[in-house]
Amino acid sequence: MADTALARGELARGGLMAAALAFGGLPLYVHAPRYYAEEMGLGLGALGAVLLAARALDSVQDPVLGWLADRTRRYREVWALAAAALLAAGFVVLFAPPGWGDAPVRLALGLVAAFTGFSALQIALYDHGLALARAAGGGHTRVALWREAGGLVGICLAAMAPAVLGAVLGPKAGFLGFALLFVVVAAVAAGAMAGRWRASGAIESAAEGAASSFRQALETPGVGAMLAFGFVNALPTAVTSTLFLFFVGGVLQAEPHAGPMLLVFFAAAAAAAPFWARLAARTGRRRTLALGMSLSIAAFAWAYALGPGDVAPFYGVALASGAALGADMTLAPAMLAARIEGGGARVFALWTFLQKSALALAAGVALPLLALGGFEPGAVDAQGRDALSAAYALVPCFLKLAAIAMLAVLPVEKERSLATS
Template identity: 30%
Template sequence: MPTDVLSTRTRVGYGLGSVATGTFGTVPGLVLLPYLTDTLGIAAAVAGLIVFLPKAWDVVLNPVAGRVTDRTDDPRGPRRPWLLRAGLALAVTFALVFAGPDLGSRAFDAAWVLVTFVACATAYAFFQVPYVAMPAEMTSSYDERTRLMTWRVAILALAIMVSGASAPAVRDAFEGRTGYRVMGLVVAALLVLGVVGAYLGTRGAPVGTVAPGTGSLRDQLRVVAAARDFRLLLATFVVQALAVGAMLAGVAYVSRWVLVDRSAATLLFVCFVGPALLLTPVWSAVGRRVGKRRGYVAASLVLVVAALLLTTAGHVPVALVYAATALVGVGYAGIQVFPLAMLPDAVAVDAVRTGENRAGVYTGVWTAGETLGLALGPALYAALLALGGYVSTDQPADWMTQTQPGSAVLAITLGFSVVPAALVLLSLLPLRGYSLDATEVER
């Protein structure tokens, strides 16, 4: 049965899964769109579709994955076996995305990336859904879930920084497609580390015994959709994932065309996620003092202000751009901590009220929403590039001599600043109606 307090070993073990989720949630958003437009020479609009479609498939698949794991009968529990099976498949398919043979055909290159990325997204669904479902079954404590998420988000931030900083660095150490192939293997190794770490680290984790939900998947989805607090929290989270996805997609383009320094991508990214390593416990303390919802709003507003400051990129000293990006990171740390701590509360309230375990279905819907947001972000950014007249190329070695029209550079800047800020502000509207607090959750 779930207990109130988890051991440090269990908290860290669970958090290690964020090495995999953070890596896969970050690296494709950083490198896949530039790989398609600036190495394979695929038009921005088509590239945006290739990035989006596999994640759109996940939106359909994730609730199914949740239903499957809810009904898995295994001595290790319903979730852990899927961590290993799907996680290892995720590592292999990720490496394949960038391992396509160079046949001189853009159509073949596009098809290869699309098919392998669909396979990759499928494997990720069956890893991510059971992984996110576990906290609601591991502890019955409102505050312990926040502590568990603090460990997870701290490791998540470290994983995001390591993978997001190293992937472009490894890519740039080699020429053209070779750099992407080597990068794919390095990232696959990080994925394996997170997968195996989570599987072994949660070996002694408590497992809930609430009976699986009855009825068809459609029936359970209807119940989940009727859960008002979950629905409002999900809406906020999805729109913010869209904003973050757009910013991640813009890092490579801002460093190349606005800051005119391709190596700046690594430093921009470190500034973006680095504060989370220090401030995750701070935001957790804020949540305990003022409540999770208020803390979530505060973190969101910090991100909005910082993103608007980035409109000055290209017109102020580059140090100020890095400082504004670091301030974005302060807000980003908070918008990771709070929704991940609030989700298990909504799931647990449903289990108490109904006596049925729909954790897999809830988290399947949640991860579907997150996946949709993170996929739409790069797609939105690609659409802005297309509207701005961005010129793609299959000659990446000539980047110093290439030029872009002013409209494309403007689109690059706005997609990295004003658009994400507006999205985060919009996301706060549904959060106003969220009502779960410690009293309600632990009633």
């Protein structure tokens, strides 16, 4: 009984840190583009260029951070604390009131700091989960479920916080209040994890370093293919995350519903995650994930048919697509973890690199193309609305179809042996 309680406590602490990480991460991908386009007056071309450059740098540095994380396992406590502090500092710079500093410079500096802190902390959290599962002799899906469920709770809170704080503090101070609130949340999560951080494997000797090398991890059957699948499967979410607030305001013309719609989306993901995990234990992760991805395609095909005033139907889209996201967030990382044999932090660093590369492409390509298609934030005509609908709804459908095709041919050796782990 004591062991079970201890295991649950460890999982809960990881879930709390995941919640704090997600609480600070959501605005970087969802709120920042629109905040700088509408509140800061930054053009879509310049906005896309800065986002692409910052996210590209963020992506490139992730493998380096993963390599450093594996080399500095004994200092994982210091690593995690420094990462949380850097994320909080970047967040405050990013969401300071509009009149504070030059918009492109502030956006670039804030994103680089926040992304670096976010990446370092996320790598540590994933590796911590891998170490927990190894110590228990399995349980990758259970660890992923607690971690991703905690993250989804943090996302749900972050979805509503800017609107609530904006109403209380005023629109100019709402995001600054959110930034300061994140500092408090990050401090609480860091305190809960103090003395608890783990790293996968022992500190490397020369022989152990060879055994846990990044190259050997990639040569493990299924790892490379799983990473490629993760990149393609992340593209649809990257596109919709970047364009969500623009779609709600420009196509649906329902800006007051943006916060509640985000809440429904992520709450559905959190609620559906245990269902997907249980279903995966019975039918296998591959089949279950394919089912969730198919649900996502149906949801966004429905979104393309919507227009001004279609608020209630879009809540249905948010519910269905959120439930589908629960499968992606819970099962895909578990499938990767089940294939890793050494070099855990570095493999998860590459996973993060590919996920963020997808976000970089979404922001750097979609926003300038939307501007060329006639879309302007705050002044959407019929042409701009059509371009936005196609980018938000149809493009993700085609990308998901490509990801399903890749999923169908993934190697299955490790997945079969750990289907219920």
